[in-house]
Amino acid sequence: MDGAHDLEEAYFERLKTSETWSGIPTRPLYRPEDLRELDYGRDLGDPGEYPYTRGVHRDMYRGRLWTRREVCGFGSARDTNARLRFQIAQGVSGLSVIDDNAGSLGIDADHPRGIAEAGVQGVSVSSLRDMEELFDGIPIDRVSVAFDISGLDCIAWMAMYVALAERRGVDLASLRGTVQNDTLHFQFCGYGDSCPVDLGVKTSVDIIEFCTRRMPRWYTGNANLYDMREQGLDASQEIAFGLSLAVAYVRKAIERGLAVDEFAPRRAFYCSAHVDFFEEVAKLRAARRLWARWMREHFGARDPRSWQFRFGVHTAAVSLVPQQPLNNAIRVAYQALAAVLAGAQSVHCCSYDEPIGLPTEASQTLAIRTQQILAHETGVGRVADPLGGSWYVESLTDQIEAGARRIMEEIEQVGGMIAAIKSGWVLAEVEKAALRRQQEIERGEKIVVGVNAFRAAREKETPGGVHVSPPGQGEALAAAVRDLRATRDRGRVSRALRALSEQARLGEHENVLPSMIEAAKASATVGEMLGTVRAAAGHLYDPLGVLPPPEL
Template sequence: MSDESIKAKQTAYDAKVEKVIAKNPERKNLTYNRLYTSLDLENFDYERKLGFPGDYPYTRGVQPTMYRGRFWTMRMYAGFSTAEESNKRYRYLIESGATGLSCAFDLPTQIGYDSDDAIAEGEVGKVGVAIDSLADMEILFNGIDLGKVSTSMTINAPASVLLAMYIAVAEKQGVALEQLKGTIQNDILKEYAARGTYIFPPKPSMRLITNIFEYCSKNVPKWNTISISGYHIREAGSTASQEIAFTIADGIAYVEAAIKAGLNVDDFAGRLSFFWNAHNNVLEEVAKFRASRRIWARIMKERFSATNPKSMMLRFHTQTAGSMLTAQQPANNIVRVALQTAAAVLGGTQSLHTNSQDEALALPTEDSVRVALRTQQIVAYESGLADVVDPLAGSYFIEALTDKIEQEAMAYIEKIDELGGAVVAIEKGYIQREIQESAYKWQMEVESKQRIIVGVNQFQIQEKAAEGLLRVDSSVGELQKQKLANLRAKRDNEAVKAKLAMLEKAAGEEETNLMPVILEAVKVYATLGEICGVLRKVFGEYEAHVSL
């Protein structure tokens, strides 16, 4: 059918629609066009925009057969209380069919303080597991073969220390470092922009990140050295286009820093990974995932002259949207998570974590975690969504929306380039303001009921107080303090003092890679707080300042 013929039929269709909506008006505030046709894909270049799965620009996926040969890694984010308690949960998840672990750390661990530090009071073990030393990491993975499991660790500012602890445990288990598989989040820029668990200023933080790139490229080749995270940017209130734009801008900054440090792009870029959010709008999310792959492939090829195909592949982990969970009618969250799971799978994720229905209220119970994992397994084995590679490709709407999101994201990236890059854009408050404005707009739409949240601003019911929630006992803090006291009494404190002195000296030498030095300190049971304390002394601490 020719374009002229389609235009004529479109005109006839529009006339018919006008008569229908005169009697039955459409819903207000709908974002997209009513109908998409081939006219919306004018001059569509299949090879440039789509290609084939496993081929540049990877719009259709990074693997030729995607899930037909192997499903995505099914991770469940877990960690609470002590290493002993979290170890039990990890074993339970593995027995239930999880194929990867995803570690949550408590707030003191995330910002580099030991559990017996005054600043940690009341926060130990609350939002994740408390890890103070190699002794805790040994307990955390007791009975779990690190040569067989893939582990993701949501840790940023002290990522080098936690990775060193993981490596030390693997060595004690007799696992070759070449076998280790997993990811550290290690994305400090999004902490400055959206989340807040930073320690050091940007320059030394970027040094630590590039040190990890270099160390792992030579010693732990299967390890994903960074998970450049859009998840928290979206949780803070960004749009889908902003999520991938600001995250890819951060990715550009990391690549530039690594190249400036003397690394060859094809030596490290293949181990970069991304972390996306899966929201409720299924089709928008699918288009977002596809657009992100295409943007990254072009940037790596055209901007950084990468030649290795793996350097151009945007591989990503997905987590369903915590901000979309509701405390009201929490059972409805099972449906939301199922839709978000479908979006991630249709969009071609490499691994996935599904939130539990009760996480808007507390840490998830074992029963709710099982339902969340079963959601992934039902989508994998029963839905048929994993049976075809990129099944929505060619949809007029999906292709038009993928193009639209790509264009919007690229406009943001170009603006950030004009400002001087992601670090400068964050220091000037540009990215933060854009996120805040989007979050405010969303909230106004919810409050005015332009945006309906089932059970929250419409379809409410009278509910009883939630029962059976998981609570972390306040005694965890005291237990961790006692464990630290015992550790310091038994370890070789002279060896610890010597290794920390070596670290202080190395930190002052900008050309020195700190990973081997941190690993040596970890092995003599220097604590997280002691190591980060030395680095604080040399590097200083970051103080947020937004220029308005």
């Protein structure tokens, strides 16, 4: 009987591999002698103490739980505002907003090639008017907001958000939140040509400088380890590439004239929590230790806050699959647990329908509830670093840190991350890693339930349904931008854009954000503001080469 044979085979089933997801060999048992070289004070320390392996705060979640966010953005600003309000009603403790494809390209919703991309994969925000609608009824002085935006439009979003705060009479010093602001990693997200490397880094440093001096409670950038991991990198590569991105911004900010201890305490990181549970816990602990050591050894940082690796976690969307989608909720729960046991400062849980489309209210509610159950029912927050001292976890932490440091030193040898990106070295490494991961799955060396094992009959529909964009969405968004252009004070817009252009032409160390804030207040669009800065830097006004620059 086939059934009897299958049952017997299942009974005697063994693990396919003894390696971690990243290929680190493991033994069946770990003992004290595996950590002979470990020195508690030097390599671990108590939570809240250098090198912060065990956490950046002594009491961790007893002092304050991690921020529970769900990335949000689709359709119009009004659509996303409604979902943000829904999230607040469901109990999130912070907001997270992502831009659409058109914005990521740095173009407006009415661009000839932007109409089809408007409101897709994020919210369409083309002007301050959209920003006002996005946060209508939301007290921005009392809520932490994260902008998951890394393209050139990042600086335009900051300009519009500051303009919104000033229009509401909100003190900029009271604003809490984070802007991703990692234009370098954007080279690997499909939008690279829209964000020239040098110009992107320059505007990133503009944001760092402005926020450091005007918005002391705002995190000036999140080095995006997460998107790099989504490309197929392993755990050590994720840390090394991500920390090297951060190092590049630190260097550029110092060149701008900022002291390292002036801005480094408000830098943060955006990490992945993948499927290999213990490896992910160890990876995040290793990242904390490596960053602390790197900042002290390489930059001479003296403020302990400059050594601290503060990070948010996004559960690994790349690990989710459209087959048997409810299984994704289980994957996400384990990943969120790893993030919390590793001491994350904030967590976003993917919705189970992420491989299929944007989340529905039902799937996003389940993602929110996953975090709430984790926070309030499981007891994982009672003790700081509860896996610290595990011979297995500490051994993995050491190995991942050592691997990451080797890669970082290799990047330094080729001239740092900016040079490594320009030379094509980083892209080559990313492509090799992605191919290796896919081949491992196709060969059955890595089991993905529902894909290469434990497959079910073809499913006819997604449980809970799918998010469907309304017909004509792009054209409606384009019409709104055309209406803005027709009704605004054109003279004021032209004067503001001329001032922005003049500011941008003054050189690499001249901050354009103040002029862009004034342009936003004048109702200049994102495409106009970014096009002006692009042209002043010697690039095409329109990244797609369709629209000519306007006469100012």
